[in-house]
Amino acid sequence: MSDGVEPVLDVRDLKTVFHTRGGEIHAVNSVSFHLRPGELLGVVGESGSGKSVTMMSLIRLLPSPPAEVRSGTVMFGGRNLLKATDRELRRLRGREIGFIFQDPMTSLNPVFTVGFQIIEPLRKHMGLNGAQARSRAAELLDLVGIPDARRRLRDFPHQFSGGMRQRVMIAIALACDPKVLIADEPTTALDVTIQAQILELVKDLRRQLGMAIVWITHDLGVIAGIADRVMVMYGGQVVEQAPVRELFADPRHPYTRALLKTVPSVRGQREPKLKVIEGQPPMLGAHPAACPFRFRCEHAFDRCGDENPLRRDVGHGHDVACHWNPAETMVAHG
Amino acid sequence: MFTYTLRRLAFAVPTVLIISLIVFLLLDLAPGDPTADLPLTIPVEVREQIRMALGLGEPVHIRYLKWLEMMLVNEPLHALANMTGWDVTRDAPRILSWQTRSPVGDIIAQRIPQTLWVVGLGYIFGVLIALPIGIISAYRQYSWFDQVGTFVSMVGFSVPTFFTGVVLILVFSVWLGWFPSMYDTTLEVRDWDSFVRQVKQIILPVSVLALFNASQISRFMRASMLDNLNQDYVRTARAKGLKEQTVVLTHVLRNSMIPVVTVIALGIPAVFSGAIITEQIFRVNGLGHALIGAIYANDIPMVQTITFIFAVLIVLFNLIADVLYGLLDPRIRYD
Numbered sequence: 001m002s003d004g005v006e007p008v009l010d011v012r013d014l015k016t017v018f019h020t021r022g023g024e025i026h027a028v029n030s031v032s033f034h035l036r037p038g039e040l041l042g043v044v045g046e047s048g049s050g051k052s053v054t055m056m057s058l059i060r061l062l063p064s065p066p067a068e069v070r071s072g073t074v075m076f077g078g079r080n081l082l083k084a085t086d087r088e089l090r091r092l093r094g095r096e097i098g099f100i101f102q103d104p105m106t107s108l109n110p111v112f113t114v115g116f117q118i119i120e121p122l123r124k125h126m127g128l129n130g131a132q133a134r135s136r137a138a139e140l141l142d143l144v145g146i147p148d149a150r151r152r153l154r155d156f157p158h159q160f161s162g163g164m165r166q167r168v169m170i171a172i173a174l175a176c177d178p179k180v181l182i183a184d185e186p187t188t189a190l191d192v193t194i195q196a197q198i199l200e201l202v203k204d205l206r207r208q209l210g211m212a213i214v215w216i217t218h219d220l221g222v223i224a225g226i227a228d229r230v231m232v233m234y235g236g237q238v239v240e241q242a243p244v245r246e247l248f249a250d251p252r253h254p255y256t257r258a259l260l261k262t263v264p265s266v267r268g269q270r271e272p273k274l275k276v277i278e279g280q281p282p283m284l285g286a287h288p289a290a291c292p293f294r295f296r297c298e299h300a301f302d303r304c305g306d307e308n309p310l311r312r313d314v315g316h317g318h319d320v321a322c323h324w325n326p327a328e329t330m331v332a333h334g
Numbered sequence: 335m336f337t338y339t340l341r342r343l344a345f346a347v348p349t350v351l352i353i354s355l356i357v358f359l360l361l362d363l364a365p366g367d368p369t370a371d372l373p374l375t376i377p378v379e380v381r382e383q384i385r386m387a388l389g390l391g392e393p394v395h396i397r398y399l400k401w402l403e404m405m406l407v408n409e410p411l412h413a414l415a416n417m418t419g420w421d422v423t424r425d426a427p428r429i430l431s432w433q434t435r436s437p438v439g440d441i442i443a444q445r446i447p448q449t450l451w452v453v454g455l456g457y458i459f460g461v462l463i464a465l466p467i468g469i470i471s472a473y474r475q476y477s478w479f480d481q482v483g484t485f486v487s488m489v490g491f492s493v494p495t496f497f498t499g500v501v502l503i504l505v506f507s508v509w510l511g512w513f514p515s516m517y518d519t520t521l522e523v524r525d526w527d528s529f530v531r532q533v534k535q536i537i538l539p540v541s542v543l544a545l546f547n548a549s550q551i552s553r554f555m556r557a558s559m560l561d562n563l564n565q566d567y568v569r570t571a572r573a574k575g576l577k578e579q580t581v582v583l584t585h586v587l588r589n590s591m592i593p594v595v596t597v598i599a600l601g602i603p604a605v606f607s608g609a610i611i612t613e614q615i616f617r618v619n620g621l622g623h624a625l626i627g628a629i630y631a632n633d634i635p636m637v638q639t640i641t642f643i644f645a646v647l648i649v650l651f652n653l654i655a656d657v658l659y660g661l662l663d664p665r666i667r668y669d
Contacts, residue, residue: 108570121576
């Protein structure tokens, strides 16, 4: 899969389960993906498809218990993160791997100034003294487009608007120049105009700083605008993966196709009703032995209930986990 | 923050005045006669003269205003004179106890140190024990530590102090004979021996109060920590690569302390009033003890004054709690 360039992050066969009163929940099932330096990988899927849990598992940010990362390897900088000690992981978090979370309203600590919260990782990882860290923090706020940066360091999170707080979160995530930035639905909680501003900001920062980004979202419109490559997740597994143009031009998995159809268009005929994918996402009570999408799939046949499809390469860096082959069906129907 | 504090202070003044009126009227309306305890052989006219001499001949509003003046102006001046030796009192009249005919302020001044020592130490120990227990219980929720802590605080909170006090006396004074059952107020700490005696006699009342206070505060601390441990900002702190210690003791604790500090501050007036029962059990000659004695003796000025002091303390510590709240939580600084 990695064509020549050494991936900065390489995840193989990741499995995460949650222990609950009702038994185990298999939230992530054999997820494999990689991230090349400077690349922006979009991860899409509906709520509960395991997008966030996958990313939190890599760096062991899930509360454990109830979460347990059961197997797999996560190679980062020549090391398997799942085998790393807590100390080693702490040295990577915030230093090499930055995080932005969904809700900027609650992701910042309300009782500390924004300056304090940006300075914390700078002092910890970069060994800067107070004055250096302070001027670096002001630079960062300036970089993410917050005017009057030096003065605003003394402000508390509640004195910022939602979009501004997300900019602060981005400044914290980028404080130590990470190699990888994991953005977990960073624009979902923001209104559309602010969303566009944040997207522009991230595109801009990527051009300037060149880090690789994993962008989790359920908004295909956002993905189309910024991603290089897309990974579609369903029921805790990767169902399709392709470069962004390829995916939008030639979606192979019935779920991806359905997902693309649900995006309302501003052009052309107005639909009387928004399109939806009928049915509910699967319960992940056991390790899946069959295709998790079969109950909602219009192309499902016997084999889908017997065997969980493996990801197969369909060329152009595109792979899909589905037994159904659109080409064959086309031939069969003449 | 400063204007906020001033505004709160200004609001406290009418509150205190209204409380003083209620306290005065309520006790004035209560049945009872200051001469009831005197021998029956005293003729009725003499009794009437005694009442007049106690100032009971005047209408109620005059008596209230006089009491208020003595309470708010004269007594503080006398207290100041006693402390500094300045001559500021101009021999202004003082509130006199009907029981002893000596100024109420002096009696209270004698009693406060005992109360502060015993009950205050109980409270301080209670808080010092409660905070770490609450923090660890929340961080290791459902561990054996948490289970034991929960059990002990349930017991400590639900069993009244008059019961735990008597049980401790029975076990440690009667059966084991380790500690005295009575608190001797006249004991002066002069050398090592008297210090050991002082420690021994203070252990039982302090443990009773510490257990009770710790049970309550540790539950608050635990609940508040649990509320905060699952917040998004905790995940952010971990994602920055901070040590678990920093995450919990800086980020989570600072947020969790906001409600707990309020509870602790509001509990301080109870140090003075709520320990009445414990003072009775261990015969601590403190403020609570004085209040009970005054109630038995129909000593209305004494009861009025002590009750009023408790009320002022409650208002004061409410104010302190509000100010602390503002200091700890930047979102609350109404300016």
